Amino acid sequence: MNLPPESMAWLARSDGSVVVGEGPFVSAAEPPESGVAFLVHDYGLTSSTPWKIPSSYREIRTEKFAAEFGDAEMPEIHWRSPDPGPFSRVFQEIMYAIHEEEFEKTVPVVVETGEAEQPVGAGVIAAMARQQTPLCSYGWVQENGGFAGATPELLFSLQGKHLQTMALAGTARSEDREVFAVDEKEIMEHEYVAKTLETKLLGLGAMCRKPREILNLGSLVHFLTLISVELAAPLSVDELVERFHPTPALGPLPRTDRTLAMLKNWRSQLHCPSHFGSPFGVWKDGRFDAVVTIRGIWWHENQVHIPAGCGIIKASRLVNEWRELRLKRESVKRFMEQSIISDTLAVKKY
Numbered sequence: 001m002n003l004p005p006e007s008m009a010w011l012a013r014s015d016g017s018v019v020v021g022e023g024p025f026v027s028a029a030e031p032p033e034s035g036v037a038f039l040v041h042d043y044g045l046t047s048s049t050p051w052k053i054p055s056s057y058r059e060i061r062t063e064k065f066a067a068e069f070g071d072a073e074m075p076e077i078h079w080r081s082p083d084p085g086p087f088s089r090v091f092q093e094i095m096y097a098i099h100e101e102e103f104e105k106t107v108p109v110v111v112e113t114g115e116a117e118q119p120v121g122a123g124v125i126a127a128m129a130r131q132q133t134p135l136c137s138y139g140w141v142q143e144n145g146g147f148a149g150a151t152p153e154l155l156f157s158l159q160g161k162h163l164q165t166m167a168l169a170g171t172a173r174s175e176d177r178e179v180f181a182v183d184e185k186e187i188m189e190h191e192y193v194a195k196t197l198e199t200k201l202l203g204l205g206a207m208c209r210k211p212r213e214i215l216n217l218g219s220l221v222h223f224l225t226l227i228s229v230e231l232a233a234p235l236s237v238d239e240l241v242e243r244f245h246p247t248p249a250l251g252p253l254p255r256t257d258r259t260l261a262m263l264k265n266w267r268s269q270l271h272c273p274s275h276f277g278s279p280f281g282v283w284k285d286g287r288f289d290a291v292v293t294i295r296g297i298w299w300h301e302n303q304v305h306i307p308a309g310c311g312i313i314k315a316s317r318l319v320n321e322w323r324e325l326r327l328k329r330e331s332v333k334r335f336m337e338q339s340i341i342s343d344t345l346a347v348k349k350y
């Protein structure tokens with residue numbers, strides 16, 4: 001087992017490779033011509049130097065990454081159940097705005113907080129390093145804090161003129177998979193996201209939209225639609241990030257300055273970390289991959305936070321959304337317990 005460096009960043013990609021960078025990092029407005037840079041944005045894309053260039057980097061298989069870092073113990077964490085009061089008030093304000101036709105959908109976030117008996121950094125890195133595809137492990141660690149997770153959501157990946165993206169929205173427990181498949185409210189929530197992405201891609205080149213499918217993540221299922229485009233003309237990563245982020249999976253529909261400001265205000269009322277639901281990417285050898293930072297842990301020394309968001313539309317009900325938020329947080333807590341078996345290592349943690 002390796003001790004994690006003081007500062008590091010990593011992103012696992014859908015082909016089972018992971019790019020791992022070690023700090024210190026140099027911040028830049030643009031990615032370098034060659035080599036590697038991580039794109040670390042907050043939700044509002046406020047940084048003028050979001051590119052973080054590591055002092056050294058490696059590209060390895062996710063199994064090797066797990067073997068190197070997946071072993072550290074997670075200290076005991078004392079969780080405090082989130083108070084439903086503030087969320088219920090935000091939910092009512094959102095419902096009022098939907099009835100007033102301010103927007104059709106938005107995505108508030110609830111945060112569960114815990115305190116660990118010791119610093120959690122190495123344990124969080126280990127928990128996320130053990131996760132494998134279809135989850136993409138990501139992390140940004142700076143001294144005694146950072147965030148790391150294992151997300152099912154690709155924002156986009158770009159290689160030459162090939163652009164791949166996905167609509168991922170609509171959630172249920174795996175046991176409810178059959179009724180989920182015909183649930184009109186969940187289908188509508190998903191289609192809002194898929195159609196918006198299609199609209200954003202119109203005119204960029206030849207588009208291919210795959211049929212809607214169900215992505216099974218063990219305890220949770222989501223609707224997933226894969227969309228790809230052969231770009232007619234090259235586009236920069238920065239342009240694409242601004243075009244896509246936030247998709248209606250994590251943001252308002254329609255996305256205007258006003259609807260985005262309303263959501264940012266609700267996020268801050270509910271103490272959502274600024275980098276939750278944001279683009280997190282890596283640029284390497286002419287290829288760029290970015291995920292959406294969900295299903296993660298934000299920490300500083302012994303303090304830990306698990307944020308989770310839920311899409312609210314006219315047909316949403318408070319009790320169901322509260323349950324969905326808990327399910328999403330539980331799926332993150334499970335990362336800290338689960339066992340993995342790979343060719344290079346067998347770790348069992350219960």
Ligand SMILES: C=C(O[C@@H]1C=C(C(=O)O)C=C[C@H]1O)C(=O)O
Binds near residue numbers: 249294
């Ligand atoms: C916002 C989250 O997840 C997003 C919201 C989903 C939904 O509302 O059904 C499903 C997948 C993600 O796009 C989260 O996990 O915190």
